[in-house]
């Protein structure tokens with residue numbers, strides 16, 4: 001498996017890193033638990049190795065679990081390393097050199113539930129990062145009439161099912177294949193796939209009964225061996241390269257890094273460079289920690305100290321000055337290289353993740369660099385500008401920056417998977433900054449979108465409330481109650497809404513003459529402030545005398561100021577009722593016969 005070259009460097013094949021993604025409740029955690037559990041119950045000592053944040057399943061155990069589907073002699077990759085935290089959130093965190101850190105992914109889809117929003121989001125991420133993946137069509141045991149065959153390969157399971165059960169499952173599986181095709185992926189049941197670089201394999205399985213898990217392991221092993229062997233060739237003794245999974249306080253150690261090491265080795269006392277919120281951190285490894293098997297949680301004796309670890313592995317690194325380290329940031333062992341070069345390398349990788357910010361926009365906080373980048377991408381697509389983007393919990397400074405935004409729609413903090421610090425909570429209460437928090441990106445952006453739409457609607461409503469709107473009405477015959485001071489007449493509203501206190505005009509050819517001002521509206525003897533088209537009301541008009549300026553049968557209009565006419569036509573025409581729009585149009589038409597630019 002390993003060759004030693006003339007310099008004494010060992011070329012070794014490392015374990016492929018596997019991530020599990022999918023919609024909530026589709027069974028990611030159960031699947032990982034089942035794989036770990038079955039591996040352990042295979043009974044062999046060393047069947048699996050628990051790492052920090054990951055579980056290694058050696059080839060031998062994979063082969064035992066997969067039975068005849070995996071013959072260890074066909075493989076020279078050492079097994080599979082499963083990232084323990086499922087979900088595309090951790091997947092986006094796990095990156096290396098701009099791509100996904102996971103070499104291969106399992107997209108879990110509930111056969112009954114089919115494609116859901118997070119399934120689509122996961123697909124999008126997989127496509128963007130160019131990560132090979134298989135689809136685990138999970139929960140096949142819930143098919144009505146299912147005859148469970150615990151731990152068996154899918155073919156054997158299939159043979160044990162009734163015709164109806166098989167038909168029901170097939171229907172669901174083809175739905176999933178259809179969904180994949182809708183998203184532009186050519187897919188088929190995995191045993192029909194000839195070329196996994198062109199087609200996505202679908203593996204029917206149950207994370208509860210273990211049926212189909214042998215197939216999943218066989219596909220993952222086969223795919224890695226066939227298509228990724230070259231990428232797995234590493235200089236295992238070289239300086240370690242990894243990605244920060246989490247920054248965690250540990251009793252007795254201070255801030256520590258949970259790291260996935262994907263290349264080389266890291267040893268105690270070595271100098272490392274880590275991506276931090278304020279630039280690269282240069283520090284020295286104090287301790288390398290691995291979980292102690294069966295250790296009690298939350299005691300200092302949870303960990304074993306080891307002198308060194310090699311890729312691929314999940315490990316905990318204790319070192320001074322790690323407080324500002326960021327989840328998702330690169331970690332590099334310096335070893336015999338030039339320190340400045342390594343710093344530059346880390347800087348370059350951080351720069352690749354930097355988010356473009358605008359002068360005005362929203363504040364974005366996310367828990368990791370990867371998720372921050374994913375947020376930025378999604379916001380860019382939604383054409384939402386960002387004024388500040390940072391990894392970390394919502395802090396008072398975020399609130400004050402959001403508070404200085406010019407537009408209300410930018411007085412906003414979007415927090416992805418983060419908490420709000422107590423000080424910031426207080427500041428939020430005393431400001432008009434809105435906080436949106438979610439652990440699903442599309443949901444977060446949808447919430448924000450809804451807020452914007454609602455705001456716009458409210459703004460239009462206030463504008464509509466304040467501006468004068470067109471209205472056409474007619475003085476009814478035999479409904480003159482008073483000649484003048486004020487003139488009181490019965491009218492029928494023909495179009496629009498008549499409102500009190502507004503000016504009344506009369507058309508004389510293409511000219512309007514102001515005849516007076518409304519000073520009261522009554523509907524069936526009651527005072528009202530307005531009346532809609534179709535209503536008959538009596539109105540008091542200050543100014544004119546019936547028989548002189550106005551008369552029975554006259555058509556009158558509300559005087560529409562030019563500025564208001566312009567706003568109505570250009571911004572609000574979709575918001576006002578049809579009859580009012582008609583009135584507006586004929587008002588504008590008449591005005592424009594004299595002055596073509598009126599209201600433009």
Ligand code: GDP
Nearest residue numbers: 024025026027028029030138139142206207208
């Ligand atoms: P996650 O949110 O994707 O991690 O989903 P979980 O692993 O927490 O599973 C959600 C629920 O589905 C749990 O109640 C599981 O017991 C159940 N579940 C997961 N996989 C299966 C399966 O293969 N068959 C059945 N019957 N239930 C399952």
